[in-house]
Amino acid sequence: MxxxxxxxxxxxxxxxxxxxxxxxxxxxxxxxxxxxxxxxxxxxxxxxxxxxxxxxxxxxxxxxxxxxxxxxxxxxxxxxxxxxxxxxxxxxxxxxxxxxxxxxxxxxxxxxxxMGTPRFGWEDIPLAYAMDTASMPVSWESLENPAAVNVGNPHVIFFVEDPYAVELDRLGPLIETDPLFPARVNVNVASIADGAITLRVWERGVGLTRACGTGACATAVAAIAHKGVTSPVTVHLPGGDLEIAWEQGGTILMTGPAxxxxxxxxxxxxxxxxxx
The missing domain is CATH 3.10.310.10 (Diaminopimelate Epimerase; Chain A, domain 1)
Known part of the structure; x- marks a missing residue:
């Protein structure tokens, strides 16, 4: 010893x-x-x-x-x-x-x-089998049709009316460990209002966190790519705000406190x- x-x-x-x-x-x-x-x-x-x-x-x-x-x-x-x-x-x-x-x-x-370039291919997330990652044909109770983005680690993003109404402490671990995600997955629930994003994250291997930088990046990318949100976008997390900038084909820039x-x-x- x-x-x-x-x-x-x-x-x-x-x-x-x-x-x-x-x-x-x-x-x-x-x-x-x-x-x-x-x-x-x-x-x-x-x-x-x-x-x-x-x-x-x-x-x-x-x-x-x-x-x-x-x-x-x-x-x-x-x-x-x-x-x-x-x-x-x-x-x-x-x-x-x-x-x-x-x-x-x-x-x-x-x-x-x-943070580098996001990846959208089903094999890049990774998923267990091929599907459209812009609007996945899957659901867990009221959470349905998420987007999937890999920003260095895997994320699924559900756009909902009110992220704080979602039982993320219960549904998060079910989705994280679903066989669809062979490397497990981070679970994001988000809403869009006035050009900004409100976000809660169930983080793979951690649980509910006050903030998740990669979750903010993945959610912003999905919102810009599929929901018409303009870059840069402010992401409101329980612990505070991050600014995420991304243009199609480019890298993700994340700015915030530490x-x-x-x-x-x-x-x-x-x-x-x-x-x-």
Whole structure:
């Protein structure tokens, strides 16, 4: 078993979607595993977060960002975490993620992130079988005919009259784990009024969150592509607002706040146990 190892961390959030960031860009961190990530994310016995973020060296970009959801599963992208990392880095950067290379630019109190190009093919989401992703011929109770967009991770978007009237805490996990989505899926319920979007998100591997950056991107793209919404569009989330800009064939630009909550450190062996 490895000797004592004290690991520094930075606790951050974007519109209340919170992260524990471990900075290993110098190659100093031990290997992360889903059980360790889940233990650190636990709000009662760990540090507590929606996502654990690991920064590592990269040959393809300035550095690499790995993202572990609260259930310990590693995912491809996280828009709110990208803004937090931009704030932490303090200067423009290209960042490698499992969903592709993104570009970060810190701003006063937040950041702008180029999230890359959205994908709409059924195999890109991915879905279990071919169908029209602009208006999928499927439903779960009152939620029907969603759009599907991959923005580094998979999303389905239901446009409804009132997102707050949807029992998303009940329907979200049913849709997330439906066999139609072999990689599971993030579930968005949204309404459009006065050219803006109101959005709630059931996040894959996390649950209901106060904000989801990739959910805002996917929903804005679907609204611009299929609902006649004009770019840029403001997305109202429970935790606050994001601005999303996208033109057909281009990349998605997300602008919004990020904040450092506090810093600290932990003993690696307290969470990794004999696995170290």
């Amino acid at each position: 490895r000797g004592a190892m004290r690991i520094p961390f930075t606790k951050m959030h974007g519109l209340g979607n919170d992260f524990v960031v471990l900075d290993g860009r110098n190659g100093s961190l031990p290997a992360m595993s889903p059980p360790v990530a889940k233990a650190l994310a636990d709000r009662k016995t760990g540090i507590g977060c929606d996502q654990l973020i690991m920064l590592e060296p990269s040959d393809a970009a300035d550095f690499r960002m790995r993202i572990f959801n609260a259930d310990g599963g590693e995912v491809e992208a996280c828009g709110n975490a990208s803004r937090a990392v931009a704030l932490l880095h303090g200067q423009p950067a290209r960042v490698e993620t499992s969903g592709g290379v993104i570009a970060l630019e810190p701003l006063d109190g937040g950041a702008r992130v180029d 904040t450092t909550s506090f810093t600290g450190s932990f003993e690696w062996s307290d969470f990794a146990g004999d696995a170290t």
